Amino acid sequence: MNHNFDRAPGAERTRNPPTDPGAMSAGGDGDAKAKIFNQREPLRQPRTSPPFADGAVSTTGDVTAAECKRQSNSQQNANTNSMSSPKERHEVDPVVKSSKLSANAPEFVPSGFNLYEEPTYDDSEEYYSEPTLAEMVTDFLGHLSSSPGSFESDVEYITGILNNGVTTEELLQELVELIYTQSTAIPNFSYTGARLCNYLSQHLTVSPPTGNFRQLLLKRCRTEYEQRDVAVRGDADTQKKFHSYVLFLGELYLHLEIKSGKGQPNRAEVLLGALKDLMNSLFSNPVDANLICAVKLLKLTGSVLDDTWKESNQPHMEELIQRIETILLDAQCSRDVRQMLLKLVELRSSDWGRVRTASASSNATPDNDPNYFMNEPTFYTEDGTPFTAADPEYAEKYQEILDRQDYFHDIDGENGNEIYDFEDEMEPEIEEAFENFCLESERKRQQ
Numbered sequence: 001m002n003h004n005f006d007r008a009p010g011a012e013r014t015r016n017p018p019t020d021p022g023a024m025s026a027g028g029d030g031d032a033k034a035k036i037f038n039q040r041e042p043l044r045q046p047r048t049s050p051p052f053a054d055g056a057v058s059t060t061g062d063v064t065a066a067e068c069k070r071q072s073n074s075q076q077n078a079n080t081n082s083m084s085s086p087k088e089r090h091e092v093d094p095v096v097k098s099s100k101l102s103a104n105a106p107e108f109v110p111s112g113f114n115l116y117e118e119p120t121y122d123d124s125e126e127y128y129s130e131p132t133l134a135e136m137v138t139d140f141l142g143h144l145s146s147s148p149g150s151f152e153s154d155v156e157y158i159t160g161i162l163n164n165g166v167t168t169e170e171l172l173q174e175l176v177e178l179i180y181t182q183s184t185a186i187p188n189f190s191y192t193g194a195r196l197c198n199y200l201s202q203h204l205t206v207s208p209p210t211g212n213f214r215q216l217l218l219k220r221c222r223t224e225y226e227q228r229d230v231a232v233r234g235d236a237d238t239q240k241k242f243h244s245y246v247l248f249l250g251e252l253y254l255h256l257e258i259k260s261g262k263g264q265p266n267r268a269e270v271l272l273g274a275l276k277d278l279m280n281s282l283f284s285n286p287v288d289a290n291l292i293c294a295v296k297l298l299k300l301t302g303s304v305l306d307d308t309w310k311e312s313n314q315p316h317m318e319e320l321i322q323r324i325e326t327i328l329l330d331a332q333c334s335r336d337v338r339q340m341l342l343k344l345v346e347l348r349s350s351d352w353g354r355v356r357t358a359s360a361s362s363n364a365t366p367d368n369d370p371n372y373f374m375n376e377p378t379f380y381t382e383d384g385t386p387f388t389a390a391d392p393e394y395a396e397k398y399q400e401i402l403d404r405q406d407y408f409h410d411i412d413g414e415n416g417n418e419i420y421d422f423e424d425e426m427e428p429e430i431e432e433a434f435e436n437f438c439l440e441s442e443r444k445r446q447q
Contacts, residue, residue, distance in 0.1 A: 133165045134174060141182045141189075148192045155196065159203050169208035176216045184244040194251035201256065214256070218270065221249060225274055228281040232290055243293040246278050250301045272308060275301060276316050283323045286331040295340050302344075303352035321348060 131139075140158050144151060166172050179200075183193025201214035211219070224231075224245045231242035253275060257265035275297070282294040298305075298320070306317045324341050327333065333341075347353055381400070 133162075133171065134178065136161065136165075137175060137178050138182075141178065144192050144196070145182070145186055145189050151192060151195060155199050159200065162200070163203075163205050166204065166206050169210055172204075172206055172208060172213065173216060176213065176220055180217065180220050180248075183248045184241070190244070190248040190251045191255075193248060194255040197252060198255045198257055202259070214258075218268070221245075221252070221274075225249075225278070228278055229284070232281050232285045236289070239289050243289065246282070246293055246297055247300070249278065250275060250297050253301060254304065267308075272305070275305065276320075279320055280323075283320075283327065286327045286333060288334050288337045291327070291331075291333055291337050291341065295337075295344050298344055299347070302348060303354060306348070306352065317348070321345060 137158075140154070143154070162175065166175055179193060179196060183190050183197075197214075197217055201212070201217070204213045206212075210216070224242070228242070231238055234242070249271060253267060253271040256268050256271070258268055259265045279294050279297060282290040282297075302317075309316045324345060328338060328341055
């Protein structure tokens with residue numbers, strides 16, 4: 001084998017070395033030099049080549065451009081070596097030889113599909129249909145969920161669309177279901193959902209024989225209410241769904257207004273009794289999840305429920321607090337839930353954290369306000385007797401203090417500056433005590 005075989009393929013290899021070693025060094029003529037450089041071995045074929053057709057044998061001759069292109073696009077591999085014998089080059093893998101795949105095969109097109117056929121359009125067909133009413137409501141609810149601050153500016157617009165689109169009982173029922181599902185399925189949307197329900201109950205004009213928006217909404221809520229005793233003992237998912245419904249009903253009680261004549265709007269009384277029954281159901285199975293839901297509901301509506309029941313002389317809030325105290329003694333709840341219940345009882349004892357406004361300062365007098373002198377300072381007479389503004393002799397005693405301390409000041413008539421005249425000298429007893437204090441402090445500092 002040629003000793004130059006380790007060079008790159010086709011890198012100026014010569015099959016027959018020159019007979020005259022000194023021909024190159026002797027500076028022979030140009031023909032001899034060209035003959036030497038032109039006697040090169042042709043480029044060998046690549047190791048991967050397409051299968052040979054019957055009767056076709058690869059040679060070591062030059063490869064045309066078309067053949068190179070077919071070789072590069074082939075999907076079958078066969079190992080051939082340019083230095084191997086013709087017999088070896090005839091030995092092709094039977095699988096490759098029998099393959100019907102070819103780089104020259106026509107482009108594959110599925111049956112029934114014309115690649116070059118122009119599509120035809122029917123002018124009567126609507127390719128871009130308008131969104132349905134349900135899609136518009138769903139998009140609007142999603143917008144309110146992400147941007148609750150835009151409620152005031154957007155609710156009037158969507159109400160106008162609903163008044164034009166909701167014309168049947170089926171559409172109204174679908175609207176109620178969409179809002180109810182959104183309000184109980186998405187966290188923190190119960191507040192916005194309750195406000196939306198109140199607005200639509202007052203501004204939706206459609207009112208089928210089966211009931212208006214508010215009546216259908218209350219019917220939908222009653223469906224879950226009737227399953228309360230089963231839901232509080234269900235699995236985790238059932239309890240979670242029920243708790244979302246309970247909190248939404250609490251928000252609905254706070255925001256849903258029922259107008260009657262020219263008087264002030266009232267809350268839905270039917271929801272007041274429902275909330276009491278829901279809390280009793282939660283306390284009937286005092287597991288942590290139910291107790292946490294009850295605490296949230298009482299923090300949300302406790303002050304309003306308490307005032308409403310007190311006005312009608314109903315002891316329902318006292319009964320609920322007693323049940324909580326019993327649970328604290330007997331139930332096996334976690335430490336965190338127990339702490340939440342204790343804080344709730346404390347919150348109710350402080351009137352739900354409300355601060356009653358005191359009488360206005362302009363109307364307060366020592367006769368009608370017992371705390372009139374509460375924040376007044378306390379003074380002491382010369383003999384150490386305390387007195388305040390409530391003392392009948394307050395004016396005289398206070399004047400004596402001003403005279404003794406010389407609090408009055410003179411006014412410089414020439415430039416209007418205030419000149420304060422305080423005594424700079426201390427009494428002998430006070431001065432001696434002050435010196436002893438300074439000496440004692442210095443001694444402690446040096447120790």
